[in-house]
Amino acid sequence: MTHHYPTTQVGPANSEALRVDLAKIAAHVPENARVLDVGCGDGALMAELQAKKGVDARGMEIDPEEVEKAVARGLSVVQGDANRDLADYPDKAFDVAILSQTLQTAQRPHWLLNQLLRIGEQAFVSFPNFAYWRMRLSLLRNGRMPVTRHLPVNWYETPNIHHLTVNDFRDFLRDHNVRVEDRWYFANGREIGGSNANWRAEHAVFQLSR
Amino acid sequence: MVSRPTLQVQSLRLEAPLALDCGRVLDNVTLAFETYGALNDTKDNAILLCHALTGDQFVASQHPVTGKPGWWERMVGPGKPIDTDRFHVICANVVGSCMGSTGPASAGADGAPFAMNFPVITIRDMVRAQIALLDALGIERLHAVVGGSMGGMQALSLAANWPQRTQRVLGIATTARHSAQNIAFHEVGRQAIMADPAWAKGDYYASGQSPDKGLSVARMAAHITYLSEAGLTEKFGRRLQDRDAKSFGFDADFQVESYLRYQGISFTDRFDANSYLYITRAMDYFDLAEEHGGRLADAFGKASDVRFCLVSFDTDWLYTTADMRDVVHALNAVAAPVSFVELSAPYGHDSFLLDVPALDRVVTGFVG
Numbered sequence: 243m244t245h246h247y248p249t250t251q252v253g254p255a256n257s258e259a260l261r262v263d264l265a266k267i268a269a270h271v272p273e274n275a276r277v278l279d280v281g282c283g284d285g286a287l288m289a290e291l292q293a294k295k296g297v298d299a300r301g302m303e304i305d306p307e308e309v310e311k312a313v314a315r316g317l318s319v320v321q322g323d324a325n326r327d328l329a330d331y332p333d334k335a336f337d338v339a340i341l342s343q344t345l346q347t348a349q350r351p352h353w354l355l356n357q358l359l360r361i362g363e364q365a366f367v368s369f370p371n372f373a374y375w376r377m378r379l380s381l382l383r384n385g386r387m388p389v390t391r392h393l394p395v396n397w398y399e400t401p402n403i404h405h406l407t408v409n410d411f412r413d414f415l416r417d418h419n420v421r422v423e424d425r426w427y428f429a430n431g432r433e434i435g436g437s438n439a440n441w442r443a444e445h446a447v448f449q450l451s452r
Numbered sequence: 453m454v455s456r457p458t459l460q461v462q463s464l465r466l467e468a469p470l471a472l473d474c475g476r477v478l479d480n481v482t483l484a485f486e487t488y489g490a491l492n493d494t495k496d497n498a499i500l501l502c503h504a505l506t507g508d509q510f511v512a513s514q515h516p517v518t519g520k521p522g523w524w525e526r527m528v529g530p531g532k533p534i535d536t537d538r539f540h541v542i543c544a545n546v547v548g549s550c551m552g553s554t555g556p557a558s559a560g561a562d563g564a565p566f567a568m569n570f571p572v573i574t575i576r577d578m579v580r581a582q583i584a585l586l587d588a589l590g591i592e593r594l595h596a597v598v599g600g601s602m603g604g605m606q607a608l609s610l611a612a613n614w615p616q617r618t619q620r621v622l623g624i625a626t627t628a629r630h631s632a633q634n635i636a637f638h639e640v641g642r643q644a645i646m647a648d649p650a651w652a653k654g655d656y657y658a659s660g661q662s663p664d665k666g667l668s669v670a671r672m673a674a675h676i677t678y679l680s681e682a683g684l685t686e687k688f689g690r691r692l693q694d695r696d697a698k699s700f701g702f703d704a705d706f707q708v709e710s711y712l713r714y715q716g717i718s719f720t721d722r723f724d725a726n727s728y729l730y731i732t733r734a735m736d737y738f739d740l741a742e743e744h745g746g747r748l749a750d751a752f753g754k755a756s757d758v759r760f761c762l763v764s765f766d767t768d769w770l771y772t773t774a775d776m777r778d779v780v781h782a783l784n785a786v787a788a789p790v791s792f793v794e795l796s797a798p799y800g801h802d803s804f805l806l807d808v809p810a811l812d813r814v815v816t817g818f819v820g
Contacts, residue, residue: 314817330784
């Protein structure tokens with residue numbers, strides 16, 4: 243479940259800022275919450291949440307080099323495979339469970355989402371939208387699987403085995419009785435409005451509960 | 453064990469008798485220990501370091517018998533990952549060992565060495581004695597308890613049984629239970645010692661000889677389990693020792709034979725065979741889940757506020773990543789703050805003692 247997207251981006255003042263979807267999640271995590279970040283990478287979001295929100299942050303990450311970086315910065319991160327290891331955690335052990343840019347890599351997205359909402363009171367899920375207009379155009383024009391900033395590798399190398407669109411995800415949530423508390427859409431590194439999101443959003447963040 | 457003058461080591465006699473898991477009580481227990489770095493006024497900067505099977509308290513200072521540097525000088529010292537400019541590091545020789553703490557070579561009530569009358573001890577007994585040492589030193593809560601291999605077993609045992617005594621637990625290349633394979637290798641070692649006529653049913657201290665041959669074979673067998681096949685192949689391959697051709701005899705033709713023989717023989721200079729029997733037994737009896745009703749998560753039920761960091765190595769086939777994952781899963785089940793990483797290193801189980809820069813970074817980050 244490794245994700246290949248850097249968790250930080252270079253901001254206007256040339257300072258390292260959190261990627262926009264992570265910054266959005268960070269802004270909506272309550273103070274002092276217990277947080278599990280699934281697929282936490284090097285722990286950039288966890289570190290931000292710990293420093294600014296006083297949260298009790300834990301992480302899970304499959305890539306040992308990323309885990310080592312996170313532990314070396316003093317974070318509690320377990321090397322593990324979310325497709326299997328989430329089952330260990332007790333019910334409602336966390337206020338918030340976060341799954342960023344990882345759902346599309348899950349072996350069983352349905353199982354993973356159920357686990358997130360079992361472990362956490364709430365879940366934040368972010369994913370790239372395969373129906374983004376540039377993707378559609380690329381597929382239409384070139385007739386080949388698009389390779390873009392958010393889906394940066396060829397079809398045969400991609401960890402993304404369950405491509406989805408914003409509309410697919412909405413249907414999926416409805417079918418599985420998941421409540422949408424809030425949702426945000428992004429394109430070109432900026433937040434955009436919600437109208438025609440299935441066309442216009444490059445990626446999305448959903449805040450969920452059950 | 454060669455005869456040697458009485459060791460001059462720092463030690464403390466425990467005031468209270470030590471009640472052991474086997475039901476017996478050990479009076480007048482002495483614990484030999486070393487400390488590095490100053491204890492602060494609030495006594496909250498102490499790190500208890502637990503040594504492995506054949507280790508001892510000389511973590512970061514010269515060994516009084518072998519003259520060699522401390523066994524973890526790369527990790528412990530001023531400015532090192534376990535920084536003695538900031539932390540007060542305590543390492544005690546475990547009960548049952550032979551570097552100044554009470555063990556089978558110590559005198560019992562009748563003045564003669566215990567030998568095989570020494571009670572069978574457990575990992576928890578070793579920790580119990582160290583808790584008594586902390587009591588005597590006035591240290592209520594450790595900054596961390598740290599250990600590799602058997603030291604990690606002690607760290608886990610401390611977390612399970614005395615969770616209020618530490619803020620952090622760092623266990624490296626360790627396990628929560630000895631596997632059938634672990635026990636099997638230890639049994640080979642014990643049988644080698646007991647098959648040596650000089651062992652004399654353990655009663656060899658006054659005889660002027662000691663079961664060096666048996667202890668040496670035990671060490672040789674165990675040493676193989678501390679290395680990886682790839683490591684052995686890289687270090688020795690099939691290369692011959694100081695000769696151009698095979699001798700068609702049973703000398704140490706191969707470098708790996710010569711190396712193992714040296715490891716075996718030099719070990720007998722510093723270790724007591726009976727201590728080897730008792731400590732390997734303690735490790736074999738170790739099963740943290742069994743101690744707590746059969747479910748490992750229940751062992752950590754009161755430790756959910758303790759921070760854990762667990763590290764395994766991909767080439768360690770003695771205490772594997774799978775063993776470590778069992779501990780991680782148990783800690784997740786009680787939602788304890790836990791870090792776990794499998795590091796890549798070529799040296800097998802012994803990686804925790806060797807040059808693995810990633811381990812330094814993890815230890816630095818976790819100890820804080």
